[in-house]
Amino acid sequence: MLNKYIDIIFKKKYPRWTIMLFDFAATASILLSYNIYQLDNFITINWPFVFLIPFVNFLFLIILGVYNTSIRYYSLENLFSLIFSFVFSFFIVYQLSNFSVLLERFTTTDLLIVYYLCISIIISFRFFIKIIFKNFGTYKTENVLVYGSEDLNIIINFLNQTKYYKISGIINDANSNYLNSGINSYTLDDNLTTIIKQNNVKKILIPDSLNVQKIEFIYNLKNSSKFDIVKFPEQSKFLDRLTEFSLDPLEIEDLLSRDKISLNKKNIKKEYYDKRILITGGAGSIGSEIIRQLVKFKPSEILILDNSETPMFDLKSELSSFEEEINFHFIVDSILDKDSLSYLFKKFKPEVVFHAAAFKHVSMMEENPKSAIINNILGTKNLLEVSLNSAISKFVFISSDKAVNPSSVMGATKRICELYISKFFKDIPNIIVTRFGNVLGSNGSVVKIFKDQISSGGPLTVTHPDVNRYFMTIPEASQLVLEAGAMGEVGEIFVFDMGVPVKISDLAKKMIKLSGKVLDEDIKIEYIGLREGEKLYEELLTDNEKLKTSYNPLILIAEKDYVDKNTYTAIDELIKSAKKGSNNQILIDKMREIVEEYKPLNSKYS
Structure with missing residues (x-):
């Protein structure tokens, strides 16, 4: 009682x-x-x-x-x-x-x-x-292993002060000299599977700064043992406020991301400090993360343009703590309204433009090629033409790996944008293109879809057993966009090193295991066939492009495209046809004339 x-x-x-x-x-x-x-x-x-x-x-x-x-x-x-x-x-x-x-x-x-x-x-x-x-009180105590870090003493002290956890041992690197009397110490070379079972370990705590290879090693122990992996934050984040709620579960992003990206912050700050910066698609996954990264470098003004009011409202609330240092302007409008764009540029005089606004969902754009052409190509054309008459010092276009040898409408529109941008090389200083693959956690990404399917009991739907994709986390992609923008020269296409491609079926299996479920017993994987416009694998370079290195090993530079004037004329004609409402096959044919390597796959279009 x-x-x-x-x-x-x-x-x-x-x-x-x-x-x-x-x-x-x-x-x-x-x-x-x-x-x-x-x-x-x-x-x-x-x-x-x-x-x-x-x-x-x-x-x-x-x-x-x-x-x-x-x-x-x-x-x-x-x-x-x-x-x-x-x-x-x-x-x-x-x-x-x-x-x-x-x-x-x-x-x-x-x-x-x-x-x-x-x-x-x-x-x-x-x-x-x-x-x-x-x-007193009723508590459920769990046995835990702790992976050593420079904050180990703080973590051990925290765990000893709570009744929720009991330390069964510490996992140290082989060269660690950490000693703690009364607590067993192990290395990665020990038989951790047996140790986990003997001690009935329910959780392994790892620092959130642990490198991906070691996270993968700990994760693979789940093949023969059932336990949860949780992360504790770096000392600077939790020293004064550590509670049991500071521990976050391991996410699939932790397994697919790479070691911390090293940025040239001096160059980036020099490029963006005290500047007026416009981000189109600013409330989207990439656009909003670019803003989160930008605020660290203290531009004077950030103009956020998006046509979705609810995400804009949420973003405005999130950024309110920075309003004393940076002037934010939240503009709910469309890049298709050229008059509005002209007014915006005249009023705010942006110096740097990040163009992230686009329709990007492959299967949806296969059904709506007219909308994809108007939004992605005409929208980019409008923005370029308005920028031409302003005093911007840099224009950064966010492209996609789907623009390389495109098999989908969305990929073809992105490639056409890359080609059309070259028309402005002589007139807009430092206009560059960034190209990368799928981002984890973006709206409509496979990771979010799988999480929803797991929460509803499955099955997880995969289009093909062999389909694979390049992945990068949203912060990684946004940081590299800023870095590329700071180093770029006119006409360069920056290709991000996406690491090793990941099989989507393997991704599904990992997410099932992370959720504590058992494949085929609790949740099944169902193969449903490739969607319209979907390739088995993506590419980052066209057949004619060659790469050179930059000072950042994760950012490579592709050679500039040579585009003749007839291509620009053909792009203008494509836009006119889309605005007239030409049938889809005519639009596809016109895009194939512009992008010879565009070959629709699994598509109704010939």
Whole structure:
């Protein structure tokens, strides 16, 4: 029965000010009681003395971060901070007592007694709370292994302070010299599968900075053992506020991403600092992440153009904390309205343009080639022509690997945009193209589809057992876009190193395993056949393109395209045909005349 009431009282999360209020009230009560005891009456109480010490104590408790950590996770380090705050407070009040008539009746002994009583009751209160959490209430304890990191002592201290986890051991790199008496230490060379089973390990905690190869190694242990993998954040993110809710589950992005990208931040800041920057498609997956990365380099203004009001509203709320440093303009409009674009450029005078707005879903665009042509090609043409009459210093076009030897309408429109851009090389300074593959977690991406299918019990639908794709996380892609924009020269096509292509069927199997399900028992994979316009594999270069390296090994540069004037005329004619509403086959034929390598696959079009 007692445990039940303890759970009700102490599992509820109380705001930090309740602890602050207790400390202030407890200190003031001690001082008031001491005054009455010393003076034998209530009338002559030294009220400045009663309220000065609690105030000074309170000030130093805040400065030294005593309230930043939940009491249930208090450690020796937190205790020292609390004691130091009282020591500093004592010296301040002691100095004031030497100069203030109001405090002159109180001796050094009085102050020492008062401070001893204050610190005793405040520390006792914290230990009482910890004992309650330690010995009462109902908790489910899980055995865990912890992968070593430079923050290992902090993690171990946190785990030892909670009843939710019991440390079964530490996994260290072979060259680690970490020693901790009483805790078993293992390396990756040990038989971790047996250790996990013998200790009934339910979770393995890994630092979120762990490299992909080691994450993959830990993940592969799940083939013969059932446990969860969770990440703990870097020290700078959690030192003062670590709780059990700071632990995030391993996501598929962690297995497919690569080691942390190294950016030339000096070059990037030089390119974008104090600039007026326009991002089209700014509320989309790539556009919004470009903005998140850009704010670190403090442009003066960011113009966000998108025709979707709800994502724009959400993005505006997210960026509100940066509004004191950067002027944001949220513009709900379309790149198809050339007059609106002209007004926007005239009013805000953007210096850098990132063009990310596009229709990108392959199967949807197969059904709507007219819309794909108008939005992707005409929209890009409008933006280029308006930029031509403005003072922009850089234009960055976001392309796709589907533009290479395209097999779909969407890919063909992207390739046509790449060709049309060359028309403006002489007139727009530093106009460049960035080309990369699929981004993990973007709207409509296979990862999101698989997550939804897993949550509904499956099956996971894969088009073909051998279909594979290049993948990159949204932050990776956006960071490389900024880097390419900072280094680019006129007419260059930047091709991002996408790593090793991933089989979609393997991706599905990994996601099933990560969810704790068993393939074919809990969730099945169903092969449904290639969709219209879908290839078995994607490419990053056309047959005629050759690559050269840049100073960033993840960014390669393709040779410039040679495009004759007849191609530009054909593109203009294609746009006119789409605006007239020509039938789909005519539009496809016109695109094939422009892009000879465009060959529709699994398509109704010939």
